[in-house]
Amino acid sequence: LSERLSGVFDRLTKQGALSEDDVRTAMREVRVALLEADVSLPVARDFIKAVEKKATGAAVTKSVTPGQQVIKIVHDELIAVLSGDEDPGRLKIDNPPAPVLMVGLQGGGKTTTTAKIAKRLKEREGKKVLMASLDVNRPAAMEQLAILGTQIGVDTLPIVKGEDPVAIAKRAKTQASLGGYDVYLLDTAGRLSIDEELMAQVEAVRDVANPRETLLVVDGLTGQDAVTTAENFDSRIGITGVVLTRMDGDGRGGAALSMRAITGKPIRFVGLGEKMDALETFEPQRIAGRILGMGDIVALVERAQETLEAEQAERMMKRFQKGQFNMNDLKSQLEQMMKMGGMQGMMSMMPGMAKMQKQLDDAGFDDKVIKRQIALINSMTKKERANPDLMQASRKKRVAAGAGQDVSDLNKLLKMHRQMADAMKKLGKMGKKGLLRGGLG
Ligand code: GDP
Numbered sequence: 001l002s003e004r005l006s007g008v009f010d011r012l013t014k015q016g017a018l019s020e021d022d023v024r025t026a027m028r029e030v031r032v033a034l035l036e037a038d039v040s041l042p043v044a045r046d047f048i049k050a051v052e053k054k055a056t057g058a059a060v061t062k063s064v065t066p067g068q069q070v071i072k073i074v075h076d077e078l079i080a081v082l083s084g085d086e087d088p089g090r091l092k093i094d095n096p097p098a099p100v101l102m103v104g105l106q107g108g109g110k111t112t113t114t115a116k117i118a119k120r121l122k123e124r125e126g127k128k129v130l131m132a133s134l135d136v137n138r139p140a141a142m143e144q145l146a147i148l149g150t151q152i153g154v155d156t157l158p159i160v161k162g163e164d165p166v167a168i169a170k171r172a173k174t175q176a177s178l179g180g181y182d183v184y185l186l187d188t189a190g191r192l193s194i195d196e197e198l199m200a201q202v203e204a205v206r207d208v209a210n211p212r213e214t215l216l217v218v219d220g221l222t223g224q225d226a227v228t229t230a231e232n233f234d235s236r237i238g239i240t241g242v243v244l245t246r247m248d249g250d251g252r253g254g255a256a257l258s259m260r261a262i263t264g265k266p267i268r269f270v271g272l273g274e275k276m277d278a279l280e281t282f283e284p285q286r287i288a289g290r291i292l293g294m295g296d297i298v299a300l301v302e303r304a305q306e307t308l309e310a311e312q313a314e315r316m317m318k319r320f321q322k323g324q325f326n327m328n329d330l331k332s333q334l335e336q337m338m339k340m341g342g343m344q345g346m347m348s349m350m351p352g353m354a355k356m357q358k359q360l361d362d363a364g365f366d367d368k369v370i371k372r373q374i375a376l377i378n379s380m381t382k383k384e385r386a387n388p389d390l391m392q393a394s395r396k397k398r399v400a401a402g403a404g405q406d407v408s409d410l411n412k413l414l415k416m417h418r419q420m421a422d423a424m425k426k427l428g429k430m431g432k433k434g435l436l437r438g439g440l441g
Pocket residue numbers: 104105106107108109110111112113190217244245246247248249270271272273274278
């Protein structure tokens with residue numbers, strides 16, 4: 001995609017912003033790339049629409065080409081769509097013993113993944129885990145789970161011949177309670193395709209087990225079929241998450257995007273091999289890179305990002321040197337802080353700011369506080385932001401009320417602004433020398 005796009009954009013002269021035509025041309029290529037990556041058509045269409053809206057009119061910075069700029073927007077949007085839970089690897093398994101139901105087509109990797117997850121829960125979370133195979137269709141499947149259990153040191157429910165899956169599920173529950181297990185994993189029988197009889201069986205198991213989590217295990221190499229499978233299982237059984245297996249192969253990852261977009265259910269884990277350790281928490285960045293089909297995309301995008309930030313910082317520095325520091329500047333600073341996860345942002349690169357940073361830290365300056373302060377600034381008019389000295393009693397009342405806060409909160413913000421503006425002025429007097437210490441320039 002990157003080659004194709006830069007081809008398209010080589011012919012374009014650099015302009016200040018992406019034009020509608022630039023974006024449309026680029027989107028044609030992005031669309032092809034998405035379809036080639038196995039993203040389903042309606043999902044690709046929605047995706048393109050969202051990107052188009054964001055890309056048209058977006059500023060193009062000096063050091064990246066419009067093509068790179070579009071790629072960055074596409075990449076960011078991919079991550080936004082792919083991102084589900086904040087912590088996809090953390091299963092909701094409080095209140096022991098917690099049942100976890102594993103479902104999926106035959107050969108998708110259910111049994112292997114069951115054991116991988118069991119090992120992970122045992123080793124990383126110190127859980128006492130029990131595994132049970134409900135696969136009565138293939139006797140070897142039960143043996144397979146038992147062998148894996150021995151290998152990873154996790155108990156499996158003893159095999160009783162002639163039992164049906166519902167009976168096994170009930171026995172697993174009893175055993176898990178009596179044995180003091182934290183969690184028990186139910187590995188269900190596979191099916192070659194969505195098949196009514198086996199679906200009904202899974203449904204019956206679900207009803208007796210009442211699982212805390214129902215994980216669908218799908219082969220990441222099956223592309224479009226994986227999406228259909230996910231849709232079917234989700235509407236019939238109700239899943240809480242997806243595990244994509246065989247991502248060590250040359251799966252193109254588009255299925256992940258479609259599945260996420262269509263079912264709305266998070267992708268939790270990715271299987272990266274047959275070994276018991278080959279299971280990783282899902283990372284949207286990785287799949288996004290895969291969908292865009294280029295190894296160097298991430299580096300490229302990061303460079304673009306850094307450039308954007310450096311330019312923004314440079315512009316701001318110039319203003320500070322002139323002694324200008326209004327509420328809009330404060331807002332950018334606050335936003336920057338949030339992005340950098342606290343006070344490690346631009347301010348800490350400036351001399352003289354360390355002391356203020358400590359004060360702010362002491363005042364319990366966290367994301368929540370910052371968000372409230374940004375809300376206050378947002379509640380000001382354009383004029384007030386440009387000139388905070390305008391803030392007199394009646395204006396203060398209005399602004400505070402608009403942000404759902406007290407005037408005293410606003411006063412604190414104004415005081416902080418005054419202190420920072422003073423500090424900036426002093427810095428400005430120091431001149432350019434030394435101001436951009438820390439590699440911003
Ligand atoms: P089930 O029928 O859904 O229970 O599937 P199995 O767990 O028995 O897996 C079928 C085959 O796929 C086995 O040979 C596994 O070793 C293999 N397998 C499972 N997950 C992965 C994976 O993430 N990568 C690779 N390369 N192979 C896998």
